[in-house]
Amino acid sequence: MKILSPEPIRTKPRAILFDLDDTLYGYERPHRRAMDAVREKVRRTLSVEPGPFDEAFLTARAEVKRQLGETASSHNRLLYFQRTIELLGLSSQPAIALDLEQTYWRTLLTNARLFPAAEETLIELRAAGLPLALVTDLTAQIQFRKLVYFGIDRYFDAVVTSEEAGVDKIGLKPFNLALAKLGLGPNDPVWFIGDSDADVVASKRALNAATFQKTPDGSPSWRVHDGVDATFHSFAEFRDWCRTVITAG
Known part of the structure; x- marks a missing residue:
């Protein structure tokens, strides 16, 4: 100290x-594990490879943060994943966005200590x-x-x-x-x-x-x-x- x-x-x-x-x-280690799990699910369910997904996700996160400012909602992974799916050229897909959010937090908590x-x-x-x-x-x-x-x-x-x-x-x-x-x-x-x-x-x-x-x-x-x-x-x-x-x- x-x-x-x-x-x-x-x-x-x-x-x-x-x-x-x-x-x-x-946070960082379980976050990386959680994003890996999300990438794998996106690859299997949407046939989108990690590279394009990561690019869309970073853009989506920046858009959400810019739109919502310094609020709790600006950290909302559900909004990040919803916008990511839209940027990939798909419709909003609420069921998939919810699944990705739950996958993210479930994996993060499983790996967090x-x-x-x-x-x-x-x-x-x-x-x-x-x-x-x-x-x-x-x-x-x-x-x-x-x-x-x-x-x-x-x-x-x-x-x-x-x-x-x-x-x-x-x-x-x-x-x-x-x-x-x-x-x-x-x-x-x-x-x-x-x-x-x-x-x-x-x-x-x-x-x-x-x-x-x-x-x-x-x-x-x-x-x-x-x-x-x-x-x-x-x-x-x-x-x-x-x-x-x-x-x-």
Whole structure:
């Protein structure tokens, strides 16, 4: 664990907020497996090879994101697959689009794993009497599925998705909604743990949160985001460090 700004993280927080994707579990590996499963199904059902499918999918995703902006629906795989099928010269094909979406999420969840010590960290923080909240982009249905699949839904006092808030985290509203659900005010000290720029920068802007960036293991491309107070690779080291602050507080 690397401390960048000691002062903001010296105080025991009133609550701790977490991101989900690439924070509590690794997204990229199961995502690749899920897309492989979708490509194979498209090849078998639509006789479309992976190359043309990938090209259409990237275009479809960009179109959906451009049209919907920073909202939960802009991450909706069903919309991506519907538009992909249309770009391949077919009609909308709702049944096939639904099948591809279900294949994607089923495969992703089957291959997804919580990071080591992530659940143990949540358990220990709860045992210390700290309220926990999850603040995450994407639709409520799939994010709730992930929480239940991982068996960690019971650890959170509040869950906020960008679907519920009406805008992604970059729009700040999800953070304020989480604070309201926890019964906290703007001057209450909170921590936010996440991986992306939207997580750490937006949470500091919205809540003046002490920010912790979960960094990927073995990836040369990651960078420390502006305003991050500390970084960590493993939840074991984050948990051990938390003990010193929480016990002292």
